[in-house]
Amino acid sequence: MRALPEAAEYVVVGGGTSGNVVAARLAEAGLDVLLLEAGPDFGPEGSAAWPADLLDATRLGRSHDWGYDSGDTYPWTVGFERARAIGGCSDVNGCTQTWGHRRDYDAWAESGLTGWSTDDLLPLFHEGTRRMRVHTYAAADLTPWQRAWYDAAPAAGMPCLDDLNDVDEAAGFAPESVNIQDGVRVNTAFAYLDPVRALPNLRIVGDALVDRVVVSGGRASGVVVRHGGAATTVRAGTVVLAGGAYNSPTVLLRSGIGPYAQLAALDVPLVQHLPGVGENLHDQPFLLMSWSGSEEMTAAMERARSAGWAPDEQAMGKVASSFDTEAFDLHFLPYSPTHLTGRKRWSVGVSALQPRSRGFVRLRSADPEAKPVIDHRFLADPEGADVAVLAEGAAILRELAAGLAPLVGAELHPGPETFARDALVAHLYRHPDNYWHPVGTCRMGVDGDPLAVVDERARVHGVDGLRVADCSIMPRIPRATTAMPAVVMGEKVARLLLEDR
Numbered sequence: 001m002r003a004l005p006e007a008a009e010y011v012v013v014g015g016g017t018s019g020n021v022v023a024a025r026l027a028e029a030g031l032d033v034l035l036l037e038a039g040p041d042f043g044p045e046g047s048a049a050w051p052a053d054l055l056d057a058t059r060l061g062r063s064h065d066w067g068y069d070s071g072d073t074y075p076w077t078v079g080f081e082r083a084r085a086i087g088g089c090s091d092v093n094g095c096t097q098t099w100g101h102r103r104d105y106d107a108w109a110e111s112g113l114t115g116w117s118t119d120d121l122l123p124l125f126h127e128g129t130r131r132m133r134v135h136t137y138a139a140a141d142l143t144p145w146q147r148a149w150y151d152a153a154p155a156a157g158m159p160c161l162d163d164l165n166d167v168d169e170a171a172g173f174a175p176e177s178v179n180i181q182d183g184v185r186v187n188t189a190f191a192y193l194d195p196v197r198a199l200p201n202l203r204i205v206g207d208a209l210v211d212r213v214v215v216s217g218g219r220a221s222g223v224v225v226r227h228g229g230a231a232t233t234v235r236a237g238t239v240v241l242a243g244g245a246y247n248s249p250t251v252l253l254r255s256g257i258g259p260y261a262q263l264a265a266l267d268v269p270l271v272q273h274l275p276g277v278g279e280n281l282h283d284q285p286f287l288l289m290s291w292s293g294s295e296e297m298t299a300a301m302e303r304a305r306s307a308g309w310a311p312d313e314q315a316m317g318k319v320a321s322s323f324d325t326e327a328f329d330l331h332f333l334p335y336s337p338t339h340l341t342g343r344k345r346w347s348v349g350v351s352a353l354q355p356r357s358r359g360f361v362r363l364r365s366a367d368p369e370a371k372p373v374i375d376h377r378f379l380a381d382p383e384g385a386d387v388a389v390l391a392e393g394a395a396i397l398r399e400l401a402a403g404l405a406p407l408v409g410a411e412l413h414p415g416p417e418t419f420a421r422d423a424l425v426a427h428l429y430r431h432p433d434n435y436w437h438p439v440g441t442c443r444m445g446v447d448g449d450p451l452a453v454v455d456e457r458a459r460v461h462g463v464d465g466l467r468v469a470d471c472s473i474m475p476r477i478p479r480a481t482t483a484m485p486a487v488v489m490g491e492k493v494a495r496l497l498l499e500d501r
Protein backbone atom coordinates (compact mmCIF):
# COMPACT_ATOMS: atom_id res chain seq x y z
CA MET A 1 0.00 0.00 0.00
CA ARG A 2 1.36 3.41 -0.96
CA ALA A 3 1.77 5.74 2.02
CA LEU A 4 0.01 9.08 2.16
CA PRO A 5 2.35 12.06 2.08
CA GLU A 6 1.88 14.73 4.75
CA ALA A 7 1.45 17.55 2.25
CA ALA A 8 1.30 18.46 -1.43
CA GLU A 9 1.10 21.71 -3.33
CA TYR A 10 -1.91 20.43 -5.33
CA VAL A 11 -4.22 17.69 -4.09
CA VAL A 12 -6.56 16.33 -6.78
CA VAL A 13 -9.52 14.45 -5.30
CA GLY A 14 -10.71 11.68 -7.64
CA GLY A 15 -8.57 9.89 -10.22
CA GLY A 16 -11.43 9.63 -12.70
CA THR A 17 -12.01 10.91 -16.21
CA SER A 18 -11.40 14.60 -15.49
CA GLY A 19 -9.18 14.28 -12.41
CA ASN A 20 -6.49 12.32 -14.21
CA VAL A 21 -6.29 15.02 -16.87
CA VAL A 22 -5.85 17.74 -14.23
CA ALA A 23 -3.25 15.76 -12.26
CA ALA A 24 -1.26 14.88 -15.39
CA ARG A 25 -1.26 18.43 -16.75
CA LEU A 26 -0.10 19.89 -13.42
CA ALA A 27 2.54 17.19 -12.98
CA GLU A 28 3.97 17.62 -16.47
CA ALA A 29 4.30 21.35 -15.70
CA GLY A 30 6.61 20.34 -12.84
CA LEU A 31 4.20 21.01 -9.97
CA ASP A 32 3.95 18.91 -6.81
CA VAL A 33 0.75 16.85 -7.20
CA LEU A 34 -1.00 14.27 -5.04
CA LEU A 35 -3.83 12.36 -6.75
CA LEU A 36 -6.22 10.61 -4.35
CA GLU A 37 -8.59 7.98 -5.73
CA ALA A 38 -11.20 6.21 -3.61
CA GLY A 39 -10.91 3.00 -5.64
CA PRO A 40 -7.81 0.98 -6.51
CA ASP A 41 -4.96 2.16 -8.68
CA PHE A 42 -4.22 -0.77 -11.00
CA GLY A 43 -1.03 0.78 -12.32
CA PRO A 44 -0.06 1.46 -15.92
CA GLU A 45 -1.50 0.00 -19.10
CA GLY A 46 -0.29 -3.58 -19.47
CA SER A 47 -0.20 -4.20 -15.71
CA ALA A 48 -1.78 -7.57 -14.92
CA ALA A 49 -3.76 -5.94 -12.10
CA TRP A 50 -6.33 -4.41 -14.49
CA PRO A 51 -9.62 -6.37 -14.32
CA ALA A 52 -10.66 -7.84 -17.67
CA ASP A 53 -14.07 -6.14 -17.73
CA LEU A 54 -12.49 -2.68 -17.39
CA LEU A 55 -10.33 -3.37 -20.44
CA ASP A 56 -12.87 -5.15 -22.67
CA ALA A 57 -14.26 -2.47 -24.98
CA THR A 58 -16.92 -4.68 -26.57
CA ARG A 59 -19.30 -4.03 -23.68
CA LEU A 60 -19.74 -1.89 -20.57
CA GLY A 61 -17.60 -2.63 -17.51
CA ARG A 62 -19.44 -3.64 -14.36
CA SER A 63 -16.93 -4.23 -11.56
CA HIS A 64 -15.78 -1.47 -9.18
CA ASP A 65 -19.03 0.43 -8.95
CA TRP A 66 -20.05 2.85 -6.19
CA GLY A 67 -23.42 1.07 -5.98
CA TYR A 68 -25.55 4.20 -6.28
CA ASP A 69 -29.21 4.02 -7.23
CA SER A 70 -32.49 5.89 -6.93
CA GLY A 71 -33.11 4.45 -3.45
CA ASP A 72 -36.64 5.14 -2.34
CA THR A 73 -37.26 8.13 -4.63
CA TYR A 74 -39.33 5.86 -6.96
CA PRO A 75 -41.34 2.73 -6.15
CA TRP A 76 -38.69 0.81 -8.14
CA THR A 77 -34.89 1.06 -8.32
CA VAL A 78 -32.95 2.79 -11.09
CA GLY A 79 -29.19 2.10 -11.06
CA PHE A 80 -26.88 5.12 -11.30
CA GLU A 81 -23.61 3.35 -12.16
CA ARG A 82 -20.32 5.17 -11.39
CA ALA A 83 -16.91 3.53 -11.44
CA ARG A 84 -14.76 3.52 -8.32
CA ALA A 85 -11.21 2.93 -9.58
CA ILE A 86 -8.38 4.90 -11.15
CA GLY A 87 -9.80 6.03 -14.50
CA GLY A 88 -13.31 6.52 -13.08
CA CYS A 89 -16.13 6.09 -15.57
CA SER A 90 -13.63 6.10 -18.44
CA ASP A 91 -12.93 2.51 -17.24
CA VAL A 92 -16.45 1.25 -17.83
CA ASN A 93 -18.17 3.41 -20.42
CA GLY A 94 -19.32 2.61 -23.94
CA CYS A 95 -16.30 4.44 -25.49
CA THR A 96 -18.52 6.65 -27.65
CA GLN A 97 -16.86 10.03 -27.95
CA THR A 98 -19.18 12.89 -28.89
CA TRP A 99 -18.68 16.61 -28.61
CA GLY A 100 -22.16 18.09 -28.96
CA HIS A 101 -23.11 21.20 -30.91
CA ARG A 102 -21.71 24.73 -31.16
CA ARG A 103 -24.80 26.12 -29.44
CA ASP A 104 -24.01 24.13 -26.27
CA TYR A 105 -20.80 25.83 -25.26
CA ASP A 106 -21.63 29.18 -26.88
CA ALA A 107 -24.67 29.29 -24.60
CA TRP A 108 -22.37 28.83 -21.59
CA ALA A 109 -20.22 31.74 -22.77
CA GLU A 110 -23.28 33.89 -23.53
CA SER A 111 -24.38 33.43 -19.91
CA GLY A 112 -21.20 35.30 -18.90
CA LEU A 113 -18.77 32.38 -18.53
CA THR A 114 -15.81 33.91 -20.31
CA GLY A 115 -13.46 31.38 -21.91
CA TRP A 116 -16.02 28.59 -22.31
CA SER A 117 -17.31 29.21 -25.86
CA THR A 118 -17.09 26.51 -28.52
CA ASP A 119 -14.16 28.25 -30.19
CA ASP A 120 -12.38 28.45 -26.82
CA LEU A 121 -12.91 24.73 -26.18
CA LEU A 122 -12.43 23.23 -29.65
CA PRO A 123 -8.63 22.97 -29.36
CA LEU A 124 -9.15 21.03 -26.12
CA PHE A 125 -11.60 18.64 -27.80
CA HIS A 126 -8.99 18.00 -30.49
CA GLU A 127 -6.27 17.47 -27.89
CA GLY A 128 -8.45 15.13 -25.81
CA THR A 129 -9.31 13.17 -28.94
CA ARG A 130 -5.63 12.75 -29.75
CA ARG A 131 -4.67 11.75 -26.21
CA MET A 132 -7.55 9.26 -25.85
CA ARG A 133 -6.49 7.58 -29.13
CA VAL A 134 -9.92 8.10 -30.65
CA HIS A 135 -10.64 6.72 -34.11
CA THR A 136 -13.83 6.72 -36.14
CA TYR A 137 -15.39 3.56 -37.53
CA ALA A 138 -16.02 3.37 -41.27
CA ALA A 139 -19.49 2.27 -42.39
CA ALA A 140 -17.91 -0.99 -43.58
CA ASP A 141 -16.81 -1.75 -39.98
CA LEU A 142 -20.35 -1.76 -38.60
CA THR A 143 -22.01 -4.98 -37.46
CA PRO A 144 -25.24 -5.89 -39.30
CA TRP A 145 -27.49 -4.47 -36.52
CA GLN A 146 -25.63 -1.16 -36.50
CA ARG A 147 -25.42 -1.02 -40.28
CA ALA A 148 -29.16 -1.66 -40.70
CA TRP A 149 -30.08 1.51 -38.76
CA TYR A 150 -27.35 3.57 -40.38
CA ASP A 151 -28.49 2.56 -43.89
CA ALA A 152 -32.17 3.19 -43.08
CA ALA A 153 -31.63 6.63 -41.54
CA PRO A 154 -31.71 8.80 -44.70
CA ALA A 155 -35.25 7.66 -45.50
CA ALA A 156 -36.29 9.13 -42.13
CA GLY A 157 -34.57 12.47 -42.83
CA MET A 158 -31.24 11.69 -41.19
CA PRO A 159 -28.42 11.89 -43.71
CA CYS A 160 -25.48 9.52 -43.32
CA LEU A 161 -22.59 11.50 -41.84
CA ASP A 162 -18.90 10.61 -41.72
CA ASP A 163 -18.65 11.29 -38.01
CA LEU A 164 -20.67 12.79 -35.16
CA ASN A 165 -18.34 15.57 -34.12
CA ASP A 166 -18.79 18.43 -36.55
CA VAL A 167 -20.15 20.95 -34.05
CA ASP A 168 -21.93 22.89 -36.80
CA GLU A 169 -23.81 19.88 -38.12
CA ALA A 170 -27.34 19.01 -37.06
CA ALA A 171 -29.29 15.81 -37.69
CA GLY A 172 -27.70 12.70 -39.18
CA PHE A 173 -26.52 9.16 -38.51
CA ALA A 174 -22.85 8.26 -38.28
CA PRO A 175 -20.43 5.56 -37.24
CA GLU A 176 -19.10 6.39 -33.80
CA SER A 177 -15.73 7.81 -32.83
CA VAL A 178 -14.34 5.58 -30.07
CA ASN A 179 -11.35 5.46 -27.71
CA ILE A 180 -10.56 1.81 -28.38
CA GLN A 181 -7.18 0.38 -29.32
CA ASP A 182 -6.70 -3.32 -30.05
CA GLY A 183 -9.99 -4.10 -28.35
CA VAL A 184 -8.99 -2.27 -25.14
CA ARG A 185 -10.91 0.69 -23.68
CA VAL A 186 -8.39 3.53 -23.47
CA ASN A 187 -9.17 5.18 -20.13
CA THR A 188 -7.75 8.49 -18.88
CA ALA A 189 -5.31 6.67 -16.59
CA PHE A 190 -3.66 5.16 -19.68
CA ALA A 191 -3.97 8.26 -21.83
CA TYR A 192 -2.95 10.92 -19.32
CA LEU A 193 -1.35 9.38 -16.21
CA ASP A 194 0.90 6.80 -17.81
CA PRO A 195 3.21 9.32 -19.52
CA VAL A 196 3.82 11.07 -16.16
CA ARG A 197 3.62 8.17 -13.68
CA ALA A 198 7.38 8.05 -13.26
CA LEU A 199 7.72 11.74 -12.36
CA PRO A 200 8.86 12.26 -8.74
CA ASN A 201 6.51 15.24 -8.37
CA LEU A 202 3.37 13.12 -9.00
CA ARG A 203 2.14 10.79 -6.29
CA ILE A 204 -0.91 8.63 -6.94
CA VAL A 205 -2.60 6.97 -3.98
CA GLY A 206 -5.45 4.52 -4.52
CA ASP A 207 -7.99 3.27 -1.97
CA ALA A 208 -7.91 6.79 -0.54
CA LEU A 209 -11.41 8.08 0.16
CA VAL A 210 -11.53 11.81 0.76
CA ASP A 211 -13.98 12.58 3.53
CA ARG A 212 -13.79 16.36 3.47
CA VAL A 213 -11.79 19.48 2.67
CA VAL A 214 -10.30 21.32 5.64
CA VAL A 215 -10.88 25.08 5.42
CA SER A 216 -8.89 27.43 7.66
CA GLY A 217 -9.41 31.20 7.59
CA GLY A 218 -11.50 31.00 4.41
CA ARG A 219 -8.90 28.96 2.54
CA ALA A 220 -8.71 25.24 1.75
CA SER A 221 -5.68 23.98 3.65
CA GLY A 222 -5.95 20.21 3.28
CA VAL A 223 -8.14 17.14 3.05
CA VAL A 224 -9.16 14.44 5.50
CA VAL A 225 -8.56 11.07 3.86
CA ARG A 226 -9.62 7.56 4.84
CA HIS A 227 -6.77 5.28 3.86
CA GLY A 228 -5.45 2.04 5.31
CA GLY A 229 -8.08 2.01 8.04
CA ALA A 230 -7.21 5.46 9.39
CA ALA A 231 -8.41 9.03 8.86
CA THR A 232 -5.45 11.27 8.05
CA THR A 233 -5.19 14.98 7.25
CA VAL A 234 -3.00 15.84 4.27
CA ARG A 235 -2.03 19.51 3.93
CA ALA A 236 -2.61 21.14 0.54
CA GLY A 237 -1.79 24.40 -1.17
CA THR A 238 -4.76 23.99 -3.51
CA VAL A 239 -7.47 21.33 -3.54
CA VAL A 240 -9.08 20.34 -6.84
CA LEU A 241 -12.25 18.26 -6.54
CA ALA A 242 -12.88 15.84 -9.40
CA GLY A 243 -15.17 13.27 -7.79
CA GLY A 244 -17.81 13.49 -10.52
CA ALA A 245 -21.35 14.85 -10.51
CA TYR A 246 -22.54 12.65 -7.64
CA ASN A 247 -19.46 12.89 -5.43
CA SER A 248 -17.91 16.34 -5.82
CA PRO A 249 -21.00 17.87 -4.16
CA THR A 250 -20.94 15.27 -1.36
CA VAL A 251 -17.33 16.17 -0.52
CA LEU A 252 -18.28 19.86 -0.44
CA LEU A 253 -21.31 19.17 1.76
CA ARG A 254 -19.28 17.10 4.25
CA SER A 255 -16.82 20.01 4.30
CA GLY A 256 -19.56 22.40 5.44
CA ILE A 257 -19.91 24.04 2.02
CA GLY A 258 -23.50 23.99 0.86
CA PRO A 259 -27.06 24.92 1.82
CA TYR A 260 -27.09 25.97 5.47
CA ALA A 261 -30.31 24.16 6.46
CA GLN A 262 -29.20 20.81 5.01
CA LEU A 263 -25.87 21.00 6.80
CA ALA A 264 -27.46 22.01 10.09
CA ALA A 265 -29.84 19.02 9.90
CA LEU A 266 -26.79 16.72 9.75
CA ASP A 267 -24.79 18.64 12.38
CA VAL A 268 -22.13 19.53 9.81
CA PRO A 269 -20.54 22.85 10.89
CA LEU A 270 -21.15 25.56 8.29
CA VAL A 271 -18.09 26.85 6.45
CA GLN A 272 -19.73 28.57 3.49
CA HIS A 273 -23.43 28.84 2.69
CA LEU A 274 -23.73 27.89 -0.99
CA PRO A 275 -27.32 26.90 -1.80
CA GLY A 276 -26.41 25.48 -5.23
CA VAL A 277 -24.24 22.60 -3.99
CA GLY A 278 -25.95 19.36 -5.07
CA GLU A 279 -28.71 21.19 -6.97
CA ASN A 280 -29.16 21.41 -10.77
CA LEU A 281 -28.57 17.65 -11.15
CA HIS A 282 -29.58 16.59 -14.63
CA ASP A 283 -29.00 13.73 -17.04
CA GLN A 284 -30.61 12.95 -20.37
CA PRO A 285 -33.75 10.82 -19.88
CA PHE A 286 -33.53 7.56 -21.76
CA LEU A 287 -35.79 4.87 -23.20
CA LEU A 288 -34.44 1.51 -24.36
CA MET A 289 -36.61 0.12 -27.17
CA SER A 290 -36.23 -3.52 -28.24
CA TRP A 291 -37.37 -5.73 -31.09
CA SER A 292 -37.64 -9.47 -31.58
CA GLY A 293 -34.93 -9.61 -34.26
CA SER A 294 -35.11 -12.05 -37.14
CA GLU A 295 -33.39 -15.24 -38.18
CA GLU A 296 -31.58 -13.31 -40.89
CA MET A 297 -30.28 -10.72 -38.41
CA THR A 298 -29.30 -13.36 -35.85
CA ALA A 299 -27.32 -15.31 -38.43
CA ALA A 300 -25.65 -12.15 -39.76
CA MET A 301 -24.64 -11.03 -36.25
CA GLU A 302 -23.28 -14.47 -35.37
CA ARG A 303 -21.20 -14.37 -38.58
CA ALA A 304 -19.91 -10.91 -37.64
CA ARG A 305 -19.03 -12.07 -34.15
CA SER A 306 -17.16 -15.15 -35.32
CA ALA A 307 -15.31 -13.04 -37.90
CA GLY A 308 -13.94 -10.78 -35.16
CA TRP A 309 -14.91 -7.42 -33.73
CA ALA A 310 -18.60 -7.09 -32.72
CA PRO A 311 -19.00 -4.52 -29.92
CA ASP A 312 -22.40 -3.62 -28.44
CA GLU A 313 -22.30 0.02 -29.66
CA GLN A 314 -20.94 1.41 -32.93
CA ALA A 315 -23.23 3.99 -34.55
CA MET A 316 -25.42 6.85 -33.42
CA GLY A 317 -28.14 9.13 -34.76
CA LYS A 318 -28.54 12.85 -33.98
CA VAL A 319 -32.20 13.72 -34.40
CA ALA A 320 -34.23 16.94 -34.04
CA SER A 321 -37.63 16.85 -32.41
CA SER A 322 -40.11 19.66 -33.03
CA PHE A 323 -38.79 21.28 -29.80
CA ASP A 324 -35.31 22.01 -31.18
CA THR A 325 -35.08 24.41 -34.08
CA GLU A 326 -31.36 25.21 -33.81
CA ALA A 327 -29.61 21.82 -33.75
CA PHE A 328 -30.80 18.40 -32.53
CA ASP A 329 -32.13 17.18 -29.21
CA LEU A 330 -32.27 13.37 -29.48
CA HIS A 331 -29.77 10.54 -29.74
CA PHE A 332 -30.60 7.15 -31.23
CA LEU A 333 -28.14 4.52 -30.04
CA PRO A 334 -28.36 1.07 -31.67
CA TYR A 335 -27.33 -1.48 -29.06
CA SER A 336 -26.75 -5.12 -29.93
CA PRO A 337 -25.17 -7.14 -27.13
CA THR A 338 -24.25 -10.44 -28.75
CA HIS A 339 -23.79 -12.02 -25.31
CA LEU A 340 -27.42 -11.37 -24.35
CA THR A 341 -30.61 -13.07 -25.42
CA GLY A 342 -34.22 -11.95 -25.03
CA ARG A 343 -35.50 -8.42 -24.63
CA LYS A 344 -32.26 -6.46 -24.77
CA ARG A 345 -30.64 -8.38 -27.61
CA TRP A 346 -32.00 -6.16 -30.40
CA SER A 347 -32.25 -2.65 -29.04
CA VAL A 348 -31.95 1.05 -29.78
CA GLY A 349 -31.76 3.63 -27.01
CA VAL A 350 -33.52 6.99 -27.38
CA SER A 351 -32.36 9.89 -25.27
CA ALA A 352 -33.60 13.46 -24.89
CA LEU A 353 -30.41 15.52 -24.83
CA GLN A 354 -31.58 18.87 -23.48
CA PRO A 355 -33.64 18.05 -20.40
CA ARG A 356 -35.42 20.82 -18.50
CA SER A 357 -36.04 18.78 -15.34
CA ARG A 358 -33.62 19.28 -12.48
CA GLY A 359 -32.97 17.09 -9.45
CA PHE A 360 -30.48 17.02 -6.61
CA VAL A 361 -27.80 15.11 -4.69
CA ARG A 362 -27.94 15.35 -0.90
CA LEU A 363 -26.16 13.72 2.00
CA ARG A 364 -27.98 10.98 3.84
CA SER A 365 -25.37 11.17 6.60
CA ALA A 366 -21.94 12.73 7.10
CA ASP A 367 -20.31 9.27 6.83
CA PRO A 368 -18.21 9.37 3.61
CA GLU A 369 -19.11 5.73 2.85
CA ALA A 370 -22.87 6.39 3.10
CA LYS A 371 -24.68 6.51 -0.24
CA PRO A 372 -26.11 9.96 -0.98
CA VAL A 373 -29.72 10.65 -1.86
CA ILE A 374 -29.78 10.98 -5.66
CA ASP A 375 -33.09 12.21 -7.04
CA HIS A 376 -32.91 13.09 -10.73
CA ARG A 377 -36.61 14.10 -10.88
CA PHE A 378 -36.62 12.77 -14.44
CA LEU A 379 -39.48 14.13 -16.60
CA ALA A 380 -40.61 16.42 -13.76
CA ASP A 381 -40.58 19.71 -15.67
CA PRO A 382 -44.00 21.30 -15.25
CA GLU A 383 -44.39 22.00 -19.00
CA GLY A 384 -43.99 18.29 -19.77
CA ALA A 385 -41.40 19.11 -22.44
CA ASP A 386 -38.98 16.32 -21.47
CA VAL A 387 -41.56 13.58 -21.77
CA ALA A 388 -42.86 15.10 -25.01
CA VAL A 389 -39.39 15.12 -26.61
CA LEU A 390 -38.73 11.53 -25.54
CA ALA A 391 -42.12 10.37 -26.82
CA GLU A 392 -41.51 12.13 -30.13
CA GLY A 393 -38.13 10.41 -30.36
CA ALA A 394 -39.75 7.02 -29.79
CA ALA A 395 -42.29 7.77 -32.52
CA ILE A 396 -39.56 8.73 -35.01
CA LEU A 397 -37.63 5.58 -34.13
CA ARG A 398 -40.74 3.47 -34.67
CA GLU A 399 -41.07 4.96 -38.18
CA LEU A 400 -37.46 4.02 -38.86
CA ALA A 401 -38.06 0.51 -37.50
CA ALA A 402 -41.13 0.10 -39.70
CA GLY A 403 -38.91 0.47 -42.76
CA LEU A 404 -36.69 -2.30 -41.39
CA ALA A 405 -39.47 -4.60 -40.23
CA PRO A 406 -38.32 -7.87 -41.86
CA LEU A 407 -34.86 -7.47 -40.33
CA VAL A 408 -35.65 -6.08 -36.87
CA GLY A 409 -38.87 -7.99 -36.25
CA ALA A 410 -41.68 -6.92 -33.94
CA GLU A 411 -41.37 -4.38 -31.15
CA LEU A 412 -41.10 -6.09 -27.76
CA HIS A 413 -40.39 -3.12 -25.53
CA PRO A 414 -42.11 -0.89 -24.62
CA GLY A 415 -44.35 -2.86 -26.98
CA PRO A 416 -47.65 -2.53 -28.85
CA GLU A 417 -49.60 -1.62 -25.71
CA THR A 418 -47.75 1.74 -25.85
CA PHE A 419 -48.40 2.51 -29.52
CA ALA A 420 -50.95 5.17 -28.53
CA ARG A 421 -49.17 8.35 -27.44
CA ASP A 422 -50.95 8.60 -24.07
CA ALA A 423 -49.97 5.03 -23.23
CA LEU A 424 -46.37 5.71 -24.22
CA VAL A 425 -46.24 8.85 -22.08
CA ALA A 426 -47.68 6.93 -19.13
CA HIS A 427 -45.02 4.25 -19.66
CA LEU A 428 -42.25 6.86 -19.71
CA TYR A 429 -43.43 8.42 -16.46
CA ARG A 430 -43.57 4.96 -14.85
CA HIS A 431 -40.11 3.87 -16.07
CA PRO A 432 -37.65 6.78 -15.91
CA ASP A 433 -34.15 5.83 -16.95
CA ASN A 434 -30.78 7.56 -17.25
CA TYR A 435 -28.17 7.85 -19.99
CA TRP A 436 -25.23 7.73 -17.46
CA HIS A 437 -24.46 11.42 -17.96
CA PRO A 438 -25.14 13.23 -14.67
CA VAL A 439 -23.89 16.84 -14.60
CA GLY A 440 -24.48 20.22 -13.03
CA THR A 441 -24.33 19.71 -9.24
CA CYS A 442 -21.51 22.27 -8.65
CA ARG A 443 -22.47 24.47 -11.51
CA MET A 444 -20.42 27.34 -12.88
CA GLY A 445 -22.06 30.73 -12.76
CA VAL A 446 -21.31 34.40 -12.66
CA ASP A 447 -21.52 36.68 -9.61
CA GLY A 448 -25.12 37.18 -8.64
CA ASP A 449 -26.24 33.72 -9.74
CA PRO A 450 -27.65 32.36 -6.47
CA LEU A 451 -27.12 28.70 -7.43
CA ALA A 452 -23.57 29.08 -8.78
CA VAL A 453 -21.02 26.98 -6.90
CA VAL A 454 -17.89 27.85 -8.90
CA ASP A 455 -16.96 30.84 -11.03
CA GLU A 456 -15.71 30.69 -14.63
CA ARG A 457 -12.21 29.81 -13.33
CA ALA A 458 -13.71 26.82 -11.46
CA ARG A 459 -13.03 28.49 -8.07
CA VAL A 460 -15.54 27.65 -5.34
CA HIS A 461 -17.35 30.84 -4.37
CA GLY A 462 -16.28 32.09 -0.96
CA VAL A 463 -13.44 29.61 -0.36
CA ASP A 464 -9.91 30.30 -1.58
CA GLY A 465 -7.67 27.51 -2.87
CA LEU A 466 -10.55 25.21 -3.80
CA ARG A 467 -11.63 24.34 -7.35
CA VAL A 468 -13.90 21.80 -8.98
CA ALA A 469 -12.95 20.17 -12.28
CA ASP A 470 -15.41 17.59 -13.63
CA CYS A 471 -18.88 17.22 -15.12
CA SER A 472 -20.44 18.70 -11.99
CA ILE A 473 -19.44 22.24 -13.04
CA MET A 474 -21.35 22.14 -16.34
CA PRO A 475 -24.16 24.66 -16.01
CA ARG A 476 -26.20 22.80 -18.63
CA ILE A 477 -25.50 19.49 -20.31
CA PRO A 478 -24.25 19.63 -23.92
CA ARG A 479 -26.00 17.68 -26.68
CA ALA A 480 -23.38 15.01 -26.18
CA THR A 481 -22.39 11.94 -24.28
CA THR A 482 -20.17 13.31 -21.54
CA ALA A 483 -16.87 11.37 -21.65
CA MET A 484 -14.98 13.73 -23.97
CA PRO A 485 -16.60 16.82 -22.40
CA ALA A 486 -15.30 15.47 -19.04
CA VAL A 487 -11.77 15.29 -20.50
CA VAL A 488 -12.22 18.86 -21.75
CA MET A 489 -13.32 19.99 -18.26
CA GLY A 490 -10.01 18.59 -16.96
CA GLU A 491 -7.97 20.17 -19.75
CA LYS A 492 -9.63 23.55 -19.24
CA VAL A 493 -9.37 23.70 -15.45
CA ALA A 494 -5.73 22.54 -15.58
CA ARG A 495 -4.97 25.45 -17.91
CA LEU A 496 -6.77 27.87 -15.57
CA LEU A 497 -4.75 26.57 -12.61
CA LEU A 498 -1.50 27.02 -14.52
CA GLU A 499 -2.47 30.52 -15.69
CA ASP A 500 -3.40 31.58 -12.16
CA ARG A 501 -0.10 30.59 -10.59
Ligand SMILES: Cc1cc2nc3c(=O)[nH]c(=O)nc-3n(C[C@H](O)[C@H](O)[C@H](O)COP(=O)(O)OP(=O)(O)OC[C@H]3O[C@@H](n4cnc5c(N)ncnc54)[C@H](O)[C@@H]3O)c2cc1C
Pocket residue numbers: 013014015016017018019036037038039060081082083084085086087088089090092093094095096097098208209210211242243244245247248251436437438470471472480481482483484486
Ligand atom coordinates in the same frame (compact mmCIF):
# COMPACT_ATOMS: atom_id res chain seq x y z
C1 LIG B 1 -21.89 2.61 -17.70
C2 LIG B 1 -21.51 3.94 -18.31
C3 LIG B 1 -21.45 4.08 -19.69
C4 LIG B 1 -21.12 5.31 -20.26
N1 LIG B 1 -20.96 5.39 -21.61
C5 LIG B 1 -20.50 6.54 -22.15
C6 LIG B 1 -20.14 6.60 -23.51
O1 LIG B 1 -20.17 5.61 -24.25
N2 LIG B 1 -19.74 7.79 -24.01
C7 LIG B 1 -19.65 8.91 -23.23
O2 LIG B 1 -19.28 9.96 -23.75
N3 LIG B 1 -19.95 8.87 -21.92
C8 LIG B 1 -20.33 7.71 -21.35
N4 LIG B 1 -20.56 7.65 -20.01
C9 LIG B 1 -20.41 8.88 -19.22
C10 LIG B 1 -18.97 9.31 -18.98
O3 LIG B 1 -18.12 8.19 -18.87
C11 LIG B 1 -18.92 10.18 -17.70
O4 LIG B 1 -19.78 11.29 -17.86
C12 LIG B 1 -17.55 10.73 -17.40
O5 LIG B 1 -16.60 9.72 -17.47
C13 LIG B 1 -17.57 11.37 -16.01
O6 LIG B 1 -16.30 11.90 -15.72
P1 LIG B 1 -16.02 12.60 -14.30
O7 LIG B 1 -14.57 12.90 -14.26
O8 LIG B 1 -16.97 13.72 -14.12
O9 LIG B 1 -16.38 11.50 -13.21
P2 LIG B 1 -15.75 10.05 -12.97
O10 LIG B 1 -15.12 9.52 -14.19
O11 LIG B 1 -16.84 9.26 -12.33
O12 LIG B 1 -14.59 10.30 -11.92
C14 LIG B 1 -14.78 10.53 -10.55
C15 LIG B 1 -13.67 9.81 -9.80
O13 LIG B 1 -13.59 10.32 -8.48
C16 LIG B 1 -13.46 9.24 -7.57
N5 LIG B 1 -14.01 9.73 -6.29
C17 LIG B 1 -15.28 10.10 -6.05
N6 LIG B 1 -15.43 10.51 -4.79
C18 LIG B 1 -14.22 10.42 -4.22
C19 LIG B 1 -13.73 10.72 -2.91
N7 LIG B 1 -14.53 11.18 -1.96
N8 LIG B 1 -12.41 10.50 -2.65
C20 LIG B 1 -11.58 10.03 -3.62
N9 LIG B 1 -12.00 9.73 -4.87
C21 LIG B 1 -13.30 9.93 -5.17
C22 LIG B 1 -14.25 8.13 -8.22
O14 LIG B 1 -13.95 6.86 -7.71
C23 LIG B 1 -13.89 8.30 -9.68
O15 LIG B 1 -12.71 7.62 -10.01
C24 LIG B 1 -20.88 6.43 -19.41
C25 LIG B 1 -20.93 6.30 -18.03
C26 LIG B 1 -21.23 5.06 -17.47
C27 LIG B 1 -21.25 4.91 -15.97
